[in-house]
């Protein structure tokens with residue numbers, strides 16, 4: 001039997017739907033061995049399957065995962081859209097900055113998205129574009145359709161998902177991209193969505209050589225404390241410092257000869273992004289100190 005390779009789109013009971021690299025959707029049953037190995041086939045898994053002369057195809061192998069998110073369970077995410085609102089609710093930028101760091105550590109490409117640009121003036125948009133320019137930020141409106149083509153082009157060829165605070169318009173954006181979804185939107189949807197999560201697992205929607213998770217709702221996942229040198233690498237804008245910091249593990253706080261402080265003084269780095277950075281850096285410093293408590 002020849003093996004075919006594909007991506008696991010969804011699980012329904014003990015059946016799994018796999019989109020093969022040849023573009024066919026095939027319903028499979030899992031090989032009994034997975035249960036013995038305590039391996040749970042997960043949405044997003046790269047899998048091998050073998051068609052059977054009779055009955056369902058068999059899932060025979062799960063390839064090693066690049067990453068695994070647990071709420072909802074999904075493997076091998078390439079890109080995460082971090083959605084904020086241009087008006088209400090007021091963005092929690094600290095949350096966005098933390099999620100950018102966590103995403104990068106997991107090998108996920110974070111793309112900040114400002115939705116509801118139809119409801120705001122230019123000022124919050126300009127600041128957003130400046131602060132997140134290293135992350136190819138997108139400005140969109142689920143309502144007017146503005147910017148959706150740019151968002152669509154970022155969905156191509158990768159496995160992506162949406163995250164962000166409640167009511168920023170994640171469900172509205174998914175509905176705009178996939179009109180057949182009919183996700184509940186608005187105040188009432190908060191409850192509906194929660195109910196939905198308990199009754200049904202997330203699934204991937206195929207989209208132009210890629211796929212999008214139909215369920216937004218990642219909260220912040222727990223981060224291991226980081227070394228300062230690692231944190232420095234996760235701020236791409238620090239690479240533009242006019243000169244290197246005197247210390248390689250510079251926290252860019254009160255140290256002398258700090259290239260990052262020079263960026264701040266020149267206005268290249270905004271006060272907001274810097275202050276949030278410092279707060280995160282101090283937290284990691286504290287957590288490193290108490291790591292073995």
Ligand SMILES: Nc1nc2c(ncn2[C@@H]2O[C@H](COP(=O)(O)OP(=O)(O)O)[C@@H](O)[C@H]2O)c(=O)[nH]1
Nearest residue numbers: 116141142143166167168169170171172185186
């Ligand atoms: N004006 C405007 N309202 C929007 C936009 N996107 C979403 N909304 C509204 O914002 C509210 C929350 O949207 P929803 O998609 O449920 O947010 P979620 O909690 O992130 O999934 C709803 O009342 C939507 O109609 C937008 O682009 N413009």
Ligand SMILES: [Mg+2]
Nearest residue numbers: 170171189193
């Ligand atoms: Mg929603």
Ligand SMILES: [Zn+2]
Nearest residue numbers: 245250252258
């Ligand atoms: Zn420094």
